[in-house]
Amino acid sequence: MNETDVGAQLTVLAVDDEKPALDELAFLLRAEESIAAVHPASDATTALRILRSTEVDAVFLDINMPGLDGLELAGILSNFATPPPVVFVTAHDDRAVSAFDLGAVDYLLKPLREERLSQAVQRIVDLAGRNKTTAPAAVAPSDEVIPVELGGVTTLVQRSSVEWVEADGDYARLHTPGRSHLVRIPISTLESRWADAGFLRVHRSYLVSLALVTGIRTVGSGLVVSLRAHGDQPAVELPVSRRHTRELKDRLVRAPKQSWSAR
CATH class of the missing domain: 3.40.50.2300 (Response regulator)
Known part of the structure; x- marks a missing residue:
């Protein structure tokens, strides 16, 4: 120390x-x-x-x-x-x-x-x-750290590094730049715990960081949300379910610094 x-x-x-x-x-x-x-x-x-x-x-x-x-x-x-x-x-x-x-x-x-x-x-x-x-009136959430145990090795994953979360049964897969981490936490638990940190459920299988959303567009009869690309990696696009579409659009509209478009 x-x-x-x-x-x-x-x-x-x-x-x-x-x-x-x-x-x-x-x-x-x-x-x-x-x-x-x-x-x-x-x-x-x-x-x-x-x-x-x-x-x-x-x-x-x-x-x-x-x-x-x-x-x-x-x-x-x-x-x-x-x-x-x-x-x-x-x-x-x-x-x-x-x-x-x-x-x-x-x-x-x-x-x-x-x-x-x-x-x-x-x-x-x-x-x-x-x-x-920190003053009592401060509302900014602290950056949670998730310990991920794999083969006796512990990796500490900061919530701020997580771009999107994918449901995997009773587990969740945390997607960070270039890596993913499987944790024994249901996506519904992370949805409620990370709501104040700017994460939003867009589909029964996906939770995204709104700060990384660059756009939403129509594909066939549905919508997909696009997340910011990193280096030579392609942008990630995830489906948006009908029941989450209105809240996603409302949250993006209420975020004045968020750059996004609906095509």
Whole structure:
């Protein structure tokens, strides 16, 4: 971490019902220079008791626990007046959709890798910094980062780099310049999460960044939307369903800086 990060001095809560896993998580968190204190808890009840008496900057939370599980605890935390950021730490990769629906900052898979934990901590540091420096009236959404796990390698994909999203069953394929990334998040979830960031559903299978739309045109009996080309790559054209046509046109008309045409 850089020097500006070291001064953050976060207080975090670590929750896991398995003692070896909790001890390892706490040990790795304490090794992070930006973390000043780690409060361990072996169940949700203890975690809530700590939260009532201690102000924490983030919660690192296991999912599968007896009693209240991690997702249920995160749901309770989301109702706090100032919800703490939550990072899920779990051995199961099939709960990411539910985790991100609850607003999780990150989703780490066991066994923990130090570099991935450091990335999650850095995101907490960045989030804490934005909360201190951003005026309450600010409405610009932060640039969300989506962790993509493939073959044990994690790629962090910034939302601002995503041009369009393609539905693939319960998954979504994020299309960035020259690449695509498959994530276990339904397109409907991204539609609601990214609406304020300028993404619009144009078809049951497609979600696009309005900032990249260069035109809409008629093809046969339907419409297609064109996205900005990159270098020698051809422009992308995606179908627009009838039910989404009016909203697409209305959104483009309301965007004075958006250059587009309907042919």
